[in-house]
Amino acid sequence: MNPFLSPSVIGYAKSRSVCAGETLDFFISSKDSRQYNVRLIRLISPDIGPIGPAFKFIDIENEINGTHTGKHQKILPGSFATIPGPLPLPDDFTITLLVFPTLINQARQTILELTAKYGLKIEVCNSLKAGFATYVTQSNKVLASVELEVLPKRTWSEIKISINSAQGLVTLESNPKSKPSHLAHELRKGHCTWPARAKDNWSDSSIKLACRSLDSDDHDPSSVFNGKLEKIQITNIPPLGTSPATIFEWDFSIGMSTDRIVDVGPHHADGILHNMPSRGICGSTWSGSSLSSILEPDKYAAIHFHDDDIADAKWDISHSLDIPNDFETGCYALRLSPVDESTPEFYVPFFVRPLAGLQNSRVAYLIPTTTYSAYANMNLRVTAQFNELAHGRLTVLDSTDLLLLEAPELGKSTYDVHNDGSPVLYSGMNRPVTNFRPNGRMYKFCLDLMIVGWFDAMEIGVDIITDDDLHREGIKCIENYSVLITGSHPEYTTHAQFDAIQSFIDNGGRLMYLGGNGFYTAAEISPLHPDIVEVRRPGQDNLWRVDHTEGTFSTSGFPGGLWRNLGRPENGLIGVGFLTQGFDKCTFYSRKPVSVSPRVSWIFDGIGVDEKIGDFGILQGGAAGYEIDRHDFSKGSPEHSVVVASSANHSPLYDLMVSSILDTLPQAGLAEDPIRADMVFFETNNGGAVFSVGSIAWAGSLGHNNYDNNVSKLTFNVLRRFLDKKKFLND
């Protein structure tokens, strides 16, 4: 196996979560259609080489295992719309479009393609050379063209294309809207003629928006338009002295949460969007009167198309796995490799819940799949200039990471920007994902498996559930469990998930938050696309922000952003709130004097008062670090919550990445290091309780010394008490 080659067999599953007794489809592509091997395994702990517990997995006997005939499957990126028709167009008509190009280059990007009988097409394009242009083609041969040469950048222009069939005349008109303080662009107009002058050319037309077709009728990814479109209208050309009548009018302000574009004209010829272009986007009339696409949808009537949008690879099914009823709940994966083992393996993880309606344990482990989706195929980690600076160390990549450079069609995460510089708002898992695996960087799933390994080592039976399940089922998904344990980095949470966890602890449930930077940012999951997460971070001062104007989720209408800015700070849920991050060095916790009080001393059973807690671990040698949270009454930590241990002396990198400069300003008489992770405990109503560690690196210390260490001991102490039915009382 050549470790320098990227995996040649890659794939994805239809869903991340499946119950025993259900069927799960897998989609696999093999380079050059070579044969490939499949192994079904249950994952017990991650592959972190020699620095921690050995990679532990169990081979599962199943007919899916073995060698299979390979098939290469393509991904066609780029968002577009289809209006299938047949559209009953007259011989003479005018198309009016509002266009806002965002990436103008040499390539001919197609804004609209109208296809009629006999292969006759009208294609409206833009490019650096031709400006706005219209081509009349037949069977890929250009019959006539008109180019306006000048193309105003990032400016709304009204484009009109008029067809006069009797004269074989096409007229193109571009009327840019002026931007404040910019010199006005003049109206431009041109025309051309084509020789075919038959009648009834257009009576059964169809339209593609933002791309042109390939011969196969697939869309051509190289033609996809980067920019915004708004309100497309087709009118007749009336006799002089009469007004034109609308034949079709697609109003993008309607149905923003859907894949439909609605025709408000007499024919109701709705179209379909593909690959999820951005909706809820400011249109040409946006005025600043509202920040909500729900309150003023007409101001958000634009759709933003990108040539690198990808919602679903839409591959053919390669395997359907029937999950037997007796399958144990847990983390599983298909392990894929070429039959000659010439390239590294690729993993397709998934999670099995107990048989529907059954529960095996009083403990549920919540796998943060919403966060995995938000980070899926994070190009930034490979290509961002600041990556090494922010981590304080050289960037480490492996062959699976480098697949993103080799195959950009795999798409991006919500930490990336599109090719035109606009933020990626939607990210899903229905495509091969390079950073969702039990190896590679010790972060997210790879690190969450350390907690699974700890369950195994401590012989703690848990039921696996995922964010996807929690979003869909709400509190019902978790209400019968006594203890809910989180992963190491449950950063993104939907409104439904947040509500469910809040209800769980309000009803007496016990929550163990074993991570950092958790419950920080609101996300949404589209009802139409349950594997796609929408993230909008309005006004955040970083690369992946959106403007305040576009902070409303198109999939739900809820406002996006940080929970603390939405009136629901994570401090209220888990007692701590995100403070900062640094990835160069981790440190340990020291107990607070209060930790010896009977209220919380059981947390430290078997741990000395002056003992350093977690001065070891696979993440830069400590349990406190990576991304850390701090207790803060002023930010919503419950009045009775108590900090039982804290870290200190983090590196200066943590100063660099603070969420607010006010967090680290020198303050007279400050007794504590302001940059720290706080370990917090508090009781909740109805005898419940919350325990939080406030650090991603905690999970990385659990396996030290074969799970025999004070991080493991402390975590076990908390779980043991949380499983005790004796109610917590705040006396």
Place this chain on the structure above:
Amino acid sequence: MAYLGNDCKSKCRDHKNPTYSILRRDLDKRLSLKAMEKPPVEIAQEFRLSPFGDHSPGLHELLKLMRSQPIAGKHFLFMSKSQEEWVLGRFSVDSPIRPLFAGQTIFNNLETAEWYVFKIRWFELFGSELEI
């Protein structure tokens, strides 16, 4: 292939490697935008002893400059064995960016790799070898 242990003393001049031949011109162009006085050699010694975590203000500033260079032509580590073995790589200058591996410089710990790259960057920034 060369394994580099903690006692790595090899000359680190990536720009003389034909795989990276285009880089020198590019480096001259972009580094000149943010020139820095050559710091005392003790700064380098400090880095060698402790590449991660807290540093003196002088080393902190130097690392900010070294680590914030554009991705084109930037060094990275390719993990060839899980958390056990790393190979030095460099991104291409031309677009689209691709990984380049000139020969194989292999490390079995991250501290040695940091020091190796630090010496290359020192040479590229200040035009002289670090004689440590």
